[in-house]
Amino acid sequence: MKVSLLFPPTWHPSQPYLSLPSLTGFLTQAGVPNVSQRDLGIELLDDIVTQAYGIELYQGLIDKKNALEREHRGETGPGSAEHLARIVESLDRFPYLVDRIEPAKATLRGEGFYDMEGYRESLFLIDKWLEVLSSLYFPTRLTVVDNQFSTYSIYSSKDLMKVIRDEQQNPYIALFRERFIPSIVRDHAELVGVSITATSQIIPGLTLCRLIKEAAPDIHITIGGSIFTRLVDNLRRCPSLFEITDDIVVFEGETALLELVNQMAGKKDFSKVPNLIYRQNDRIIVNQPFYSENVNQLPAPNYDGFPLDRYLSPEPVLPVQFSRGCYYKDCAFCALTLDHQNFRQKDPGRTIEELEWLKQRYGVRRFFFTDECFALSPTKRLCQQMIDRRLDIKWTCEMRFEKHLTKELLSSMHDAGCLKIVFGLESFNQRIMDFMKKGIQQEWVRRIANDCVDLGIAVHCYIIVGFPTEKEEEALETMNFIVDNKKLHDSYGFSCQPCLFDLEKEAPIMSDPGGYGIRRIMRPSAEDLSLGFFYEVQEGMTPDQAERLYQHVYEKVSEVVCELPFNYSMADGLLYIARAKSETERAAVARS
Template sequence: MLLFPPSWHPSQPYLSLPSLTAFLRQQGVHDVVQRDLNIELLDILLTKKTCSEFYQKIIGALRRMDNSWGTPRRSASANWQEKYQALAHASEVIPAIIDKIEPAKNTLRSEGFYNLERYMESVHIINESLSLMSALYYPSSLTALSNDMRYSVYSSQEIFRALGDEEENIFLNLYKDHILSSIIDFPPDLLGISITSTSQIIPGLTLAKLLRDRNKEIYITIGGSVFTKLIENLKKIDSMFSVVDSFIVFEGEHALLRLVEQVDGKRDFRKVPNLVYRENNITRINEPFYAEDLNALPTPDFDGLPLKLYHAPESVLPVQTSRGCYYRKCAFCNLHLDHRNFRLRRTELLMEDIRTLSHKYHTPYFFFTDESVPMNQLREISQNLLESRQNIKWMAGVRFENALDSDLLGKMAKSGCQKLVFGLESYNQRVLDLMKKGIKTDVVKNILNACLEAGISFHLYIIIGFPTETGKEAQETLDFVLTKEYLASTGFSCLPSLFGMEKDSPVTHNPEKYGLRSLMAPGSEDLGLGYFYEVDQGMSPEEAERMYHYVIRQLSEKLCPFPYNYSLPDGLLYLTHKAGI
């Protein structure tokens, strides 16, 4: 059984489980069950029945707090009072929203999705209702996209405190009430949990611990990019292996197949590539790490995932044309920790993937999830789609390359390309050069203008606060993003992020070059993915954070976040619907 835990965007399925499921089934492991617990739990929570149950529990919690009001230590506690206020607010608002929850969810699964006013209202109702229900676990909070707890996901000690906290870990009771029995009654010999985002760490490990406490015979492994970045940390944290048996790092297809064989056989885990596990009280890491041959992998298999439950009227399916990044030079990036090298899938196999998935799951919508699709691959994909006359609508992540000219963009548009996702990061040439982005501002402008001419929308990612960046340089980027022509174009979106010093990024290898006075790993974070830092020039981290919030405000005033900033797949559906395609 393969599980994808909360929290993740509810619009579409993630690619990890369908890729693993397809490979295992291809190799003769047919009894594979894949489940997206994120969308399963959201579907359960977003009902009148569940909301009513939460409401009754909130009323009960308020009564108990009222009865203990005279207890000096409790009533004087700021956290106690804040929780009381959160519960009181929820008790007042839930009755007004409870009948709107299911209609909001159903709107996003129907043609009402394409009515922008109804779309925005539905998203608001869903997030508001989840926030109100999670008041029961204050200060923890839950939205459709994320969960937030006071426990740091970068500290194993805090994670383990969260795993047993009945008062604040909302997932404990959700799993017990709605998920556990369906796994325990199954039960799997091998359970794999995919953790690809830090927001999934506590929910994923909570589930693992609950299962371990109830059935020690189930072999539990965790895969995904988060723990791939933490291989060295896992060597030093024995406690992590008290709730799981192993971690699969880097790519998982052959690793999972070999693990299935060993769990079912002699349990010689030395034969499982990419495995991190404990043996004789020693943490072992099976190297060299195995990289998959993309041309030997089957088409992803989404069978078993509840495609009708996602918050969209049609499926936008993720596919990969490559793994890794072909550029690999950006100074702020540590994606090399996710994939050992760059590999392409042959275009004819990719075309077969698209044909198979489009026919099987009745959708023309695809998102190429590569870090950046190479130019030659874009050219071949477009040519093949045109020649085969497939009515496919697609979007992809790309780099600003000179080869992305009007001719190529025109061919891409004719083949069904609706939108491109760019990592701009900055529009200041000095900052771009220091980042080692390998792009020029004039090329950026020419490409985006060519996109407008071709009728292709675009999304821009920008970074605020890269070391030595000044406020004036950040403003330069903001001014460019707010170009009138871009704001007026259908589907334009932009998402800023605050610079974070990521573990093992090139910046950390040569801090003096980037005007850094010091790098500091937080002492309590034994699962840390980054560093604190001090600068000798440019904006300080505090100044960068203020500029980041200013950029957010400016973008919010001039660029509606719905639907294009809220969800790239949702935006793809909107683009094609607006065009009447």
Template sequence: MLTKLLFPPQWIPTQPYLSLPSLFAFLKANYCDVEQMDINVSFYDDLLSKQGLSAFYEKVYSKFQDLESQKELSPHLQKQYTALSSSVLFGEYIIDETDNAKKILRDKKGFYNVKELFRAFKILELGLKLVSSAYYPTNLTFHSYDMRYSCRSSKAILASINDREENLFIDYFEKETVPKILENRPDLIGISIINTSQLIPGLTLASLIKRADENIHINIGGSVFTRLINEISKNNELFSIFDSVIVHEGETALLNLTKHLSNGLDIEDIPNLIYKKGSGIRINKLSSEGEDINSLPSPCFDGLPFSLYFSPELILPVLSSRGCYWKRCTFCDHSYGYSGNYRPRNVDLLYNDIKTLKDRYKTSFFTFQDEGVSPRLISALSDKIIENNLDISWLADSRFDPVFSEEFGNRIADAGCKMLYFGLESANNRILSCMDKGIKKDNVLNICRYCADAGIWTHLFLIFGFPTETRHEARETVDFILHNNKIIRSMSFGSFQLTKHSKVYENPPLFDVKTIIRNENIDLSLWYDYETTRGMSKKETDELIQEFYNELSLQYRDFSIWSNLDREHLFLYISHYKGSKDERGLSELIDRIQKEQIKKYTTTDTRNNGIYPVLNEGVFIRTFNFNLAQIIHTMLAGDSLENRLQKDRTNVLFDTNNNRVFTITDFAKDVLDRSSGELDISEIIEVIREKYQMPYTEAESKCKSFLKGLFEKNIVYY
């Protein structure tokens, strides 16, 4: 009996996710015939290719031509026109550049040239915009998949999986994915859904597999459905897409399901299994005990397409424990997906995991996926790494634990620790107490200092707008960060989210939450809107976050680098440049970029011949039948598109580097069409003089004045 394990989009494709390799290893260790497929990384690689984008461009161009031929556009069509025309504007350029952009992300030299890396990011992001516009109003990025349909509603999800016009996964899965899945005729398919962004893609895939072969048993697993046990157990329609769901930890349940199906046995005695039986849905016994973590094999990544991940090094995830050893933070529900108590892995087994993975897959880069690594366990592991001279680099999530000393920081740094992620959340003592963080600000500074001295980069998580938090209390957090920017190296931050199963959700009166807003149509929600009796409003919280963002960009010279790198990429940058002991951090790269941006000709004095104007890369010009710039400016201003737009032939200049759009005259377009580096200014002036039949001095004055303005806007260079 063949089992295939699938990891569907949408998830960031920088490294393998740990769920499949853990299950795959367990089934293999128990002599099961099993394969694993990272559909997510294959999906991004296929889409972001010359062949892939060309197909989407044809679809985009066809829809664009339909709108271009209209006499007028309704407000809805104006939005679609914006998406389509933008893609048409830069589409051919992106198609030609996307394969090279992927190479830069995977190249051990090009990746560490930050200017080239960010150029590659921009190209790939525009590639995803092109793909999205073909299925407007759907929007796909490296971090999200948003549709008109809500992933918080089962009715919306069921509608989305049949909407071929807006669900971009239907066509892709039918052509590229389902045929590969059906190879060798699998009997059981397990789909891992660990984030809500995977719900529509993952269930679309399940539906297509079920249509292709209804005899395949499709099982869904992962933390999302574990949090929704009550909701899915009442939803017969969802079980028309799949056959069963495994909740909580999945190794034993999946093995039992495999054996039972193979032998034709009833599955009613398999713990943690939910499935449709007759006209109802059955919930088997939910086990209160998790897996024995010391009986589990090392994760196995065999069969995964390492060359496709969008990173220059293979970065493998490992787990030192299950559950959270603190498990008291009132805003958090992360540990809900684990059964039982906190269970650390034996240090010898953990060391063997890392050593085995390093040797087998020829990599030295590891990320701990724990909720928070235990200082005791990581200290013991560091001793073994140092003792055996194991050359690795790693990062982990940690806590501001009082046992973290200067000696501890030096030891884990010697063992290869490059980055630690800490959940500070707030620097206000009252809010910290409400969150039950169990940390003190003085200790926070000491630990950050120990890390900085040891060469470990510290990244802090912050939450603004916790129930009852005032602006003054939130500013205390902002000021704490800004005043200690020498030892606090980077951070992520956002507004408080009321998550299902958190202590705030379970006990709202304790946190002055007077109302949790529930909607019966939003039956699969993992978070809720709410109202409090006091504290900042959502608007006030958002304003403070924007204020903080602006201040960070001024205070941290390397902000533009670390704020735009995903965790794995920042980890590689820190490991490569070893800049964390340098007070300037990554700011030396900023200096390098600024030097490279000094043009060969930095003067705007264009009196002499032999100076060739060139449009900057990422600047595009095109003539449209409708005023694209007007639509975009209206939307950016936050104004609604209420009126129908009449046909109005317009030349548009689109600067994708700075997200700027300009309307330009025919004269300006003629000048820029010739600013390709092939003609010098005097030759351009002569062409313009002849076309517009104007005196040479007038043509010269207009051309130079126009180009000077664009030079100052960084749209052209000489």
């Protein structure tokens, strides 16, 4: 039986995502003989950011201009005077961009990547090229890492069923139909899995499913990914989704996909497939209880088939995992813990073997640990083995500002190749920290941040503005910790991402909203796939006030943070830090 796994746009162009390589490794280890995988996101970007595509794009702009001049209507929206103006502007920009887009890609794939101005200019040019393409589908806007369909809501199944058929505003229909559907059909896979893990993939991913289903109705299509894991209850009431996919795998997918393969080759008893949601006799069935993998039995991710040379970076940065889930589950705002249900820690020795295998097989020396949070004791053992085995890799990971995260452990991490640690600070105000149930103290944050800087480990902080009951001065205390901390924000590789609080589906706060000062929650009836909610508060900043303050915080933080590459991409930032460290070490050797 042939299985084809597809990762749709849009994701960051400098590195692959972990989901498909994890599934491919598992299926291959289990003896499934014919598994292929494709990152359609980077394939598409690489195909359309070319002079060859420019010929097709230019003709499309001319044709659209002529059509709009004949029949445009209204002042704004598709087919309007504003749409015509965007097309004319795109035609004006086209000659400048078409000669520069391929050199821009070449810059990002070579030594020019490490020239900050060249790096920024290349990303800017590619983004402007995508803006020219987008003008054909106005008001839709594609960017390097995202897409905006302003006419449609990704949280409404009704809107989604419309946009995946809207030839005027959905560029993915024509792009997929021309570039991917023929090869997918020719591949003759009996099962096609589509991974939708980010909101930016919802419309492209569902568009892909619809086009495959129409071109080859006999292909069994399965959707997986964290987006739908958070929508299990909603999916029971969304039969329209099952017109474009046969079923959906929620939570972890390895064993589920293997059993689905076995059932398709055998008795087709889909009730035996864990974590599966499917339609049978007009009923939507959810197979429970949900299954969690034994992480010590999982193989290394397999990146065979991924075009590692087509990503927009001079060398690959591969995602890996040391654990699944989060050992600290109390944060009131966080819905991430749902994705993996419970915390499981992989044996450090197995992780070392994986890293050695990946390094040897793909020639990779840079790794991005996707764990929600590194636990302290296993991290100590992992780092010691990295040092003992002289693994010689550079990596980044996520941790908490824990009381027992000592300078000794941080030093060991540094010696093992850790170049950056991502921290969920959220707030530096002690009352808000406690109210969020973060379980951290200001003094620990100060000490750990200082220790990292002293050791040469870069720091990233996520901060949240507008947690319920938060007052303006409390939010500004968090901002000032970043903005006034010159030692921290002057350290090489530092980054900080302010976020506006979002009341997320499945976050612990939703089990007791009144206890968190939330007076009323609004669920828009049209948005039956909503991942978040509108709300009113009893005290503190209103959501509107929080949004205005968030803009202020974002602007102030941006003044002290290097946006590109460090705030833009953890993978790109890791490469920059690794290069800087290597140059410093060479200079030290030369001086001695």
